[in-house]
Amino acid sequence: MNWRLLVLAAFWLCTTPLFSQDYFPENDGVKAKNNNYTALINAKIYVTPTQIIEKGTLLIKDGKVAAVGTAVNIPQNTVQVDLKGKNIYPSFIDVYSTFGVEQPKRPSRGRRSPQYDPTREGFYWNDHIMAEANAITKFKYDDKSAKALREAGFGVVNSHIQDGIARGTGVLIALKSEGNDAERILDDNSSQYFSFDKSVIKSQSYPTSLMGSMALLRQMYHDASWYQKGNIDTKDRSLEALLANSGLVQIFAAGNAGNVLRADKIGDTFGMQYAILGGGNEFEIINEIKATNAKLIIPINFPDAMDVSDPYQADYVTLKDMRFWNQAPSNPKVLADNDISFSFTLHELKSPATLKEKVMKAIEYGLSESKALEALTSRPASLLGKANSIGSLQTGRYANFLITSGNIFDKETTLYENWVQGEKNIVNAMDQKDIRGTYNLSVGGNMYALAITGEPSKPKAEVKLDTVKLTSTFKYDSDWITLSFNTAEAETYRMTAKVTSGEDNLKGRLLLPDGGDGSFTASRTEGPSDKSKDEKDTAAEAPNVMPVTFPNVGYGYPQKQVAQDMLFKNATVWTGEATGVLENTDVLVKSGKISKIGKDLNAGNAKVIDATGKHLTAGIIDEHSHIAGLAINEAGQNSSAEVKMTDVVDSEDIDLYRNLAGGVTTVQLLHGSANPIGGRSAILRLKWGEPAEKLIFENSPKFIKFALGENVKQSNWESYSRFPQTRMGVEQVFVNYFQRAKEYEALKKSGKAYRYDEEMEVLVEILNGERYISCHSYVQSEINMLMKVADKFDFKVNTFTHILEGYKVYGQSGCYRSYQ
């Protein structure tokens, strides 16, 4: 080690006490402990987003805040740094990061038959439940990424393996450059993660749908509780990990506003409160989002403007997307206005460097600066349950902070330093002089005009002779400038100069085109222009955020529709009752119900609608519909009775509006025909503009989709591995499931302990006549078969739908109620 390195090492020792390895032996020298303090004085210190100290002192020792305030007692052995005019903020925290943790990549592979069985042994039956995963096992500190994060203002991130439905635990990492993982890893079991998305490296088919993911999570919790009680003899490392980590912060990667509600619903079912990753569109259903009481993690990848300069391309942009582009930057403001606790994440941002621009945009759209700072500091700290160690600069917290030239959310502000655990990282040189301005540059007998503009820390230069711009390169780094330019005659002048604080002009060494030496002077004629200020004034106009419509897509209502009393006068009324069609008849609607039908009815306070010459009928009911579903099939297993269409209602589907236009007011949203036993139906009232939950009929009769025909055998695509492949097999699926349901119910009724099985619970409802089957069907043989199966288990098939050969089974055994 030569003396230069020793000096460097000594410099680092001043600011980087090795505080955690006292008990490690030292063999490359003698043990030397640095017990000095560092005091940052005269700074404006944001201890928290709301506790701000002017001209304060931040005293740090051993990587932590020793004291903070205006009257801090500074010990003798303190290195002082004067930060007059500068600000100190707690550094940022990202709770939804992949930093340092190797992420699985979707393997490129050809088409092959789907895989139905698990690939693992000793784990949960579904490969996408990987609660046993632990990000620490895939962690490798990566200083290049860490540097990019530090430059964006981050000090601590919580990383996990973003793969699978149960994703295991995260690791909380300080982005400390020097030192080692012993210091960086704040918690190697910081939180437990979940999502609705399957693993990209596992091929097990189930679940193929959002509702399937939801059902799988529910069953996972039921099974965990059964396992916990010691009812399962075999080893299940996934469930063991799930149980072991149940006391941690539970974070759910939902990814959009609707899924935030879905995740929260699962949490509610099992008495848990997830912290939830949203999608930036929470403002659309803010009341429902607020009602979850969840702490949110919010991406701020506000969409770029669509290219509509080509009128033809504009045809392909939906109003929904345009609205989202316009409204998305207001999402943080709306969350703040509704007192929802949220943290920002870099997730979905192309680069950490764009964070500031996006946060500034949110502020421009009405988010207060203190809420923005909270979302980056105190909120993520408290979400992780680590508010006592990170996210603020109170005494005892880690010395994780930023030093800036001013307001951190101001465009002009420079981030000078990002300190992590008391270790200084220079982002931009703090004492670098602002050399921006215009200069007269005298070189080679000519007078050139030199203009230095741009950011004070990274300025650009332009060299002109009269009005002709010359090609030039320019660098300003560590108090030195280097400039070279080519004249019109292709002669190159090169020069360098040290910038000194007391001198406005630039003087230094010049290298002439012929290789000769000289010196140059650039005499400053003007300081930095105030152009940027003017720009700011014009840009200060508040952005025009269009109001949210209900739903927030094309044809949405400006206000939520409210039921009102109405009198329809003089219509031809198709009653659908024994009274038949009544001419010139009035219908009075009160509180959502038909109150009177007759002639010359009194309107009272009801709104009168003249229906002369028009027809009035009950709304059309569609027994078999697949509109307004985010998913239709759970095709991953031959029975999916555990899934619910009510879990995946899409209240923004334009087909709701189109159905209303055709007179359809009610539909049964059915599961598809991918398997013999499908999922539970949702019966919907098509209330355009209401959230999904309000479309679903409460207390309607319960239905489930069954299917016969070719799809359940997977006849029409390349799939040969899932049972059943024949109609013969279809019968056995039904018989087997119903027999098991019978046995399940018997066990349940016996009072003995039993494993709660959501699928079996649903089948038991069918056996008990509490849930009706709506069955997709084609040919006579299979229709008769299902009726015989129903006979055997003593229930009735309510509905055969499609039933192409219904005319062949007329009067067959009478154990059905209706055909569609």
Added chain:
Amino acid sequence: MRKIKYIVVALLIGFIQTGLGQQTPASAQTETISITGATAHIGDGTKIDNCTLIFTNGKITALGAGIAPQGKVINASGKHLYPGFIAPGKSLGLIEVNAVRASNDQDEIGAMIPHIRSLIAYNAESKVVESMRPNGVLLGQVTPKGGRISGTSSIVQFDAWNWEDAAVKVDDGIHLNWPSTFRRGRWWMGEPRGYQPNKDYSEQVEEILSFLRNANAYGKGKTTSVNPAFEASRGIFTGSQRLFVYAQDEKQIIDAITALKEAGVQNLVLVGGYHAHRITDFLKKHDIPVLVNYTHTLPDFADDDYDFTYKLPKLLVDGGLLVGLQNADASNFQTRNLPFYAGQVVGQGLEKEKALQLISGNTAKILGIDDLYGTLAVGKSATLFVSEGDALDMRGNQLSNAFIDGRELSLETHQTELWKRYMGKYSQN
């Protein structure tokens, strides 16, 4: 007595049950037939009340109110008389059961294959084709599918022993799918999800034009070696064949028509035309007829009017274009609903007789078979039917008699046979 009746019914049913293929094609017209007292919907936008229509040897010989009937008289008082409807752009007879690959002959491999001819693969015994007839759809353009230039279509009538019998116009046109200007982002490849300009568009257009330039040059010179694709394209440059170009948006349509005219294509037909209503003047200037998308389909874009597809044909008619209806994108069996697609346009304010033109007279003109088909006129083929009511309305479309070239065809189908068989079963009980 009653017993005898049952026996007759049973025998009849037994006879019908033996029919495994299509209904037996009718034999040629031997005696003059007069249909009297009907409301004749001519197919050219007019109608004649209380009309008598006479046909002999498969041709209409007289037509009008107050004409004395000749030969066999069919009293159609209170009923309606229509020209046989024509279904363009369908692969009827080229595929029987979509799920059975062995029955699929609608899409040959290759991008530019005008030499692929649909006619020789047309299955005259198709049960799908047979099911068109009871709704009045009596003629169709049998069209290959897929690729850039899918192949060459022919026009057939739907009551034939074989494809030779069926042919009405052999190799009538070539079908070209114009490239998309925009396509959905392939998000799984990291592209944004929304629609993006098709980066390959210019290249794909150039491929078409290069093919056509070569085909045109080939046709002008003498050659010793036959290029099948160029050889099959001759007709579109001489005008003996039409080029059916499938395009939906404005840019596609303008590019296609401008480029194809420049390339020397004589008779162009636009198929699709989702945004054709915005450029009716352009289409009129170039004298381009449109086979517009059928009405019973959802709008392409979420922000379109919910009833946009209902209205589109009328918008084009109002724009002064020659318009026919096609359902090229739909399953073949849906083509029996052709009359109701036209009926939907009546609901949008188009006069009934004009709506009828969309599936009869106009379509015949567009396909180039209007010398014999599409309207009721003296000298034209007696390809027509009698319906109990308005044939464009599901309630009125009940056929009592139908004729192709004067031959009275069976209105039975596989479905009606089953219906009668099971009615028999239940009446036995």
